[in-house]
Amino acid sequence: xxxxxxxxxxxxxxxxxxxxxxxxxxxxxxxxxxxxxxxxxxxxxxxxxxxxxxxxxxxxxxxxxxxxxxxxxxxxxxxxxxxxxxxxxxxxxxxxxxxxxxxxxxxxxxxxxxxxxxxxxxxxxxxxxxxxxxxxxxxxxxxxxxxxxxxxxxxxxxxxxxxxxxxxxxxxxxxxxxxxxxxxxxxxxxxxxxxxxxxxxxxxxxxxxxxxxxxxxxxxxxxxxxxxxxxxxxxxxxxxxxxxxxxxxxxxxxxxxxxxxxxxxxxxxxxxxxxxxxxxxxxxxxxxxxxxxxxxxxxxxxxxxxxxxxxxxxxxxxxxxxxxxxxxxxxxxxxxxxxxxxxxxxxxxxxxxxxxxxxxxxxxxxxxxxxxxxxxxxxxxxxxxxxxxxxxxxxxxx
Amino acid sequence: xxxxxxxxxxxxxxxxxxxxxxxxxxxxxxxxxxxxxxxxxxxxxxxxxxxxxxxxxxxxxxxxxxxxxxxxxxxxxxxxxxxxxxxxxxxxxxxxxxxxxxxxxxxxxxxxxxxxxxxxxxxxxxxxxxxxxxxxxxxxxxxxxxxxxxxxxxxxxxxxxxxxxxxxxxxxxxxxxxxxxxxxxxxxxxxxxxxxxxxxxxxxxxxxxxxxxxxxxxxxxxxxxxxxxxxxxxxxxxxxxxxxxxxxxxxxxxxxxxxxxxxxxxxxxxxxxxxxxxxxxxxxxxxxxxxxxxxxxxxxxxxxxxxxxxxxxxxxxxxxxxxxxxxxxxxxxxxxxxxxxxxxxxxxxxxxxxxxxxxxxxxxxxxxxxxxxxxxxxxxxxxxxxxxxxxxxxxxxx
Numbered sequence: 001x002x003x004x005x006x007x008x009x010x011x012x013x014x015x016x017x018x019x020x021x022x023x024x025x026x027x028x029x030x031x032x033x034x035x036x037x038x039x040x041x042x043x044x045x046x047x048x049x050x051x052x053x054x055x056x057x058x059x060x061x062x063x064x065x066x067x068x069x070x071x072x073x074x075x076x077x078x079x080x081x082x083x084x085x086x087x088x089x090x091x092x093x094x095x096x097x098x099x100x101x102x103x104x105x106x107x108x109x110x111x112x113x114x115x116x117x118x119x120x121x122x123x124x125x126x127x128x129x130x131x132x133x134x135x136x137x138x139x140x141x142x143x144x145x146x147x148x149x150x151x152x153x154x155x156x157x158x159x160x161x162x163x164x165x166x167x168x169x170x171x172x173x174x175x176x177x178x179x180x181x182x183x184x185x186x187x188x189x190x191x192x193x194x195x196x197x198x199x200x201x202x203x204x205x206x207x208x209x210x211x212x213x214x215x216x217x218x219x220x221x222x223x224x225x226x227x228x229x230x231x232x233x234x235x236x237x238x239x240x241x242x243x244x245x246x247x248x249x250x251x252x253x254x255x256x257x258x259x260x261x262x263x264x265x266x267x268x269x270x271x272x273x274x275x276x277x278x279x280x281x282x283x284x285x286x287x288x289x290x291x292x293x294x295x296x297x298x299x300x301x302x303x304x305x306x307x308x309x310x311x312x313x314x315x316x317x318x319x320x321x322x323x324x325x326x327x328x329x330x331x332x333x334x335x336x337x338x339x340x341x342x343x344x345x346x347x348x349x350x351x352x353x354x355x356x357x358x359x360x361x362x363x364x365x366x367x368x369x370x371x372x373x374x375x376x377x378x379x380x381x382x383x384x385x386x387x388x389x390x391x392x393x394x395x396x397x398x
Numbered sequence: 399x400x401x402x403x404x405x406x407x408x409x410x411x412x413x414x415x416x417x418x419x420x421x422x423x424x425x426x427x428x429x430x431x432x433x434x435x436x437x438x439x440x441x442x443x444x445x446x447x448x449x450x451x452x453x454x455x456x457x458x459x460x461x462x463x464x465x466x467x468x469x470x471x472x473x474x475x476x477x478x479x480x481x482x483x484x485x486x487x488x489x490x491x492x493x494x495x496x497x498x499x500x501x502x503x504x505x506x507x508x509x510x511x512x513x514x515x516x517x518x519x520x521x522x523x524x525x526x527x528x529x530x531x532x533x534x535x536x537x538x539x540x541x542x543x544x545x546x547x548x549x550x551x552x553x554x555x556x557x558x559x560x561x562x563x564x565x566x567x568x569x570x571x572x573x574x575x576x577x578x579x580x581x582x583x584x585x586x587x588x589x590x591x592x593x594x595x596x597x598x599x600x601x602x603x604x605x606x607x608x609x610x611x612x613x614x615x616x617x618x619x620x621x622x623x624x625x626x627x628x629x630x631x632x633x634x635x636x637x638x639x640x641x642x643x644x645x646x647x648x649x650x651x652x653x654x655x656x657x658x659x660x661x662x663x664x665x666x667x668x669x670x671x672x673x674x675x676x677x678x679x680x681x682x683x684x685x686x687x688x689x690x691x692x693x694x695x696x697x698x699x700x701x702x703x704x705x706x707x708x709x710x711x712x713x714x715x716x717x718x719x720x721x722x723x724x725x726x727x728x729x730x731x732x733x734x735x736x737x738x739x740x741x742x743x744x745x746x747x748x749x750x751x752x753x754x755x756x757x758x759x760x761x762x763x764x765x766x767x768x769x770x771x772x773x774x775x776x777x778x779x780x781x782x783x784x785x786x787x788x789x790x791x792x793x794x795x796x
Contacts, residue, residue, distance in 0.1 A: 248708060356635055
């Protein structure tokens with residue numbers, strides 16, 4: 001069997017086992033289309049390597065009440081432990097997760113700074129991860145991999161950060177730098193992609209093959225899932241939504257271009273407008289005040305917020321026209337951005353899409369904390385660990 | 399072997415053979431990852447059914463100058479003949495194509511009308527196809543399938559037309575209606591999707607796994623290819639580009655909504671503007687005059703045309719941000735839309751995308767006639783015929 005095929009079949013078997021709580025060998029064969037004999041060989045290798053384990057069958061078929069007790073296969077949680085990290089402005093969220101996706105420990109340390117040199121970031125992560133591992137009764141060397149999510153434009157295939165507000169320069173090979181410091185595989189991705197991955201593995205996207213995740217924090221992010229896989233684009237920077245243009249020669253964006261969606265929707269966009277009609281305002285608190293004033297009916301505040309919502313709705317409608325997804329998940333942790341998730345926004349999305357004789361895609365709002373983002377980062381690390389484990393299986397099977 | 403797996407392996411083998419001019423069995427095994435023994439079994443079935451044929455090997459390996467002469471496998475052109483049809487305003491383009499994709503006959507009949515009842519369309523196609531088959535020394539019953547491309551919103555998986563400017567009503571099950579009249583499988587898709595398919599099989603997209611095709615005729619169409627497959631979306635209406643919004647509360651579009659890209663770029667959009675500054679103008683000829691005047695430096699005409707180009711560039715930049723494709727193909731047959739393909743338009747696309755440390759996607763301009771669109775429709779029909787043939791192989795192999 002060619003090496004590629006060997007890897008493909010092992011990946012397929014592991015994927016099917018991962019997707020179910022527990023599953024019989026015969027169902028693995030059924031779902032992968034791989035012969036039962038090959039499934040038996042492959043799962044024997046995986047059992048030997050400790051990647052999976054057997055558990056009593058969850059359903060005993062009616063016609064075989066006796067004979068050898070049937071067993072199912074499931075992932076072995078202890079096979080690997082990984083860390084998932086979401087880096088934010090001044091803080092991080094860290095989840096220590098086992099191979100089954102169970103959270104073993106978590107913390108949200110204050111970082112005390114928001115822009116890093118790559119080496120500073122390595123030192124900080126080394127210290128913080130060592131600490132959280134200790135609280136969980138482990139050491140840093142017990143981790144098999146680290147997954148990191150951060151805002152910016154990232155080529156996740158090589159952990160290369162074209163640009164991020166959290167790094168002090170463009171074009172940084174963060175993966176290489178952090179792997180040297182942490183002495184284990186490090187994966188880096190755009191944070192919205194990792195939210196999409198978290199939704200795919202254990203959120204609203206479970207069982208949905210094509211969906212979009214749109215995140216609103218201080219920027220607007222997007223993760224695109226097509227056929228159960230994150231879509232990354234050719235250069236690794238696909239799924240960019242915040243800097244799509246909603247107005248020719250429009251408002252100035254922090255990226256230096258004009259008319260980006262972010263330049264109408266993000267907190268700094270709201271503050272720019274508030275600056276015109278009120279006092280010189282700055283910071284999160286002022287955004288909260290502005291939004292509160294709008295809710296209370298203040299005309300100027302409402303005028304500001306309404307356009308942000310309408311631009312956001314127009315952007316979402318464009319995404320639906322382009323992708324025709326099954327589902328759009330609006331994910332965010334900032335309750336203050338509620339105006340973007342309002343029923344009238346969703347209604348105006350529906351008004352602006354191409355009308356056909358079938359219901360429009362479902363739009364769900366999924367608010368969650370930074371730890372969910374960290375779980376997404378952990379899922380990315382688990383993927384990488386599974387990949388490495390499969391490679392080793394293939395070598396040993398030679 | 400499970401039925402699904404049986405089908406998958408046969409599809410994989412046929413796909414590999416289709417993608418190469420001719421190929422040795424051992425290379426089929428290599429590329430599909432299917433064992434040589436299974437490839438031999440499957441290709442024997444296909445030879446028996448007449449789907450493929452053997453030809454002398456194109457390369458004789460140095461170390462085996464004697465023994466049984468090596469043979470390659472290729473598609474057998476005569477296995478199936480299909481028709482591909484592009485329906486346009488008042489006319490159609492028809493290509494009769496064999497299983498290898500070779501054009502056997504072609505014609506571009508005048509239809510004398512631009513809006514049809516489904517039954518009228520069936521009668522017209524029956525007559526026209528009979529005629530073109532006759533000129534090629536065949537009869538209608540020699541065709542294995544018909545593929546049809548038309549502007550509009552189409553769910554190609556079931557040949558259901560939600561809306562098309564060529565039909566006299568919405569929500570028409572065109573596939574069922576035409577299959578009853580033509581007595582063979584009929585496939586219906588949005589025409590831009592079929593251009594994308596033509597580019598994928600025998601155009602600029604050959605060997606490119608992720609690309610977009612944007613077409614400009616009287617509307618703006620798009621076909622999206624992801625991982626060598628046309629992306630259709632959940633309801634079959636994905637890849638809509640012409641009705642994405644480029645301006646909140648913008649210009650009125652023929653679709654009844656405001657701010658659609660088409661409402662700034664299409665011929666009717668140009669005429670709307672010309673109406674303001676000049677005499678009451680109508681029709682293609684007037685568009686040509688307007689564009690010519692702009693080229694000659696007429697200020698008002700230039701003002702009209704420039705905005706159209708800039709809106710088009712903004713739309714393309716948004717697509718690049720969203721998809722990060724390897725390639726964008728601007729395909730069209732109307733030389734008169736040249737202003738949209740101008741170097742300064744492509745340059746302003748590059749200015750409006752997220753900047754990273756790698757070259758932007760390639761943008762190529764591929765002008766071709768309606769017959770190329772018809773070849774795309776034929777490719778769609780060949781896909782369907784191959785699918786049916788594989789189903790039969792699987793049944794016989796039971």
